[in-house]
Amino acid sequence: MNSLAAIGRYTLDSLRALGHHAFFFWELMRTLPTSLRRPYFAVAQVHALGNLSLLVILSSGLAVGFVLALQTYYALATYGAADSVGLVVNLSLVRELGPVVTALLFAGRAGTSLTAEIGLMKAGEQLAAMELMAVDPKSRVLAPRFLGGIVAMPVLALLFSAVGILGAYVVGVLMIGLDPGNFWSIMESGVDVRRDLGNGIIKSIVFGVICSFVAVYQGYEAKATPEGVARATTRTVVISSLTVLAMDFVLTALMFSPR
C-alpha cells in the first residue's frame, strides 16, 4: 500500500515541479522588458558567461577537431575516401557536436557558476533584501543572467565548430598530408548553409535557453544553506545535460529527417 502511495506522491510532485518550472519561466519572460532598461547588466553577464568560458570551449573544440579528424581518417582510409575527412568532421561538428558538447561544457562551467552565485545570494538573504527595497530580484538578478546565457551559447557553439574544423585541417592536411584543395572543396560542396549550419545555430539557441533557465531556476529555488547550494549546483549540471541530450534527439529527428 505504501509503495502505491509513494508512486502517486512521486507523480504529483513531478507534475507540481513541472508546473512550477513553467510558472517561473513565465515570470522570467515577464520581467525581460524591465531588465532590458539597463542593458549593461546583461552585457556584463555575457562577459561572465561567454568570455570567461572561451578558454575551455576553444581548447575543447581544438581537441575534438583533432580527434575527429584522426578517427575519421582511419575509418575512411580503408575505403579510399580519405579526402572526405573535412566533410565528415564539418558535418559532425556543425550539426551535432558543436551545439551539444558546447552545451554540456557551458552547463558545467557557466551553469554551475550561475547557480552557485544565485544560490549564495539567496543564502546571504540578498534576494530578500532586494525585495524589501522594492527591487524585483527576478528583473535585477535573474533575467540578465538568463539573457546573457542565451546570447553566449550560440556564439560559443559557433566558435567550437570553427576551431574544430581548423583543428581537423591541422591534423588532416599538415600532419597526415591530405590535399588542402580537396579538403576545403569537398567540404564546401557537401555542407548546406541553411540545412546544416542554420539548424545547428537553432539547436545552440535552444540549448542556451535550456541551460540558462535550469541554472537560474536551480539557483533561485536552492535551499538557503551551503549544502543546499552545493546540491543545487550538481542538480543544474545533471538536469541541463539530460535535457540537452533529450532535446538534441528531438531536434535532430525534426530537422534532419530524410526529405
Added chain:
Amino acid sequence: MSRKGIETMVGGFVLLGIVALVFLALKAANLSSFSGDETYPLLAKFDNIGGLKVRSPVRSAGVVVGRVESIALDPKTFQGVVKLDVKKSVQFPADSSARILTSGLLGDQYIGLEAGADEKNFAPGDTIKQTQSAVVLESLISQFLFNKAADAGSTPAAPATNGGKK
C-alpha cells in the same frame, strides 16, 4: 574590471562569433555559390527521373547554371514534371535538350542541358520538348540480355533453347 573594459570584451566576443559564423558559412559551406542570382523557370517532362532530387544542380557543359526547384507527377500523362530555375544570364535556344546524368559512377544525379541550334530562346515558363530520362539499371540489364539472346538467336545453331534460356 571597469565598465568600459567589460563592454569592449563582450563586443570582441560577439565579433569573434560573427567571424566564426562567416568562416563557417563561406569557407565550409556552399553559401558562395548561386544564392541571390536572378533566375527564370523552365519545365521538363521525363518518363523516369531516377534519383533526381529537389535542389539538384542543372549543368550545361558541366558548369552549374541552375537548380531543380520542384518535381511533380503529371496525373494525365504519368510523366515526371521537373521545374528548373536557370540563371537569367544564360539563355538556351528553344530546341535545347535535357538529360538526366550522374556525376561520377555512384554520385548524385543532375540535369544536363545541351544547347540546340534554334535562333529563338526559351521564354520563362517554357517546356523543354526533347528530354532523355535517367538510366534505370534493370532496363539496362534486360536490354543487354535481350541483345545477347537476339545475337545468339540470329545464328542458325539452336535458336529454340536460347529463347528458353532468358
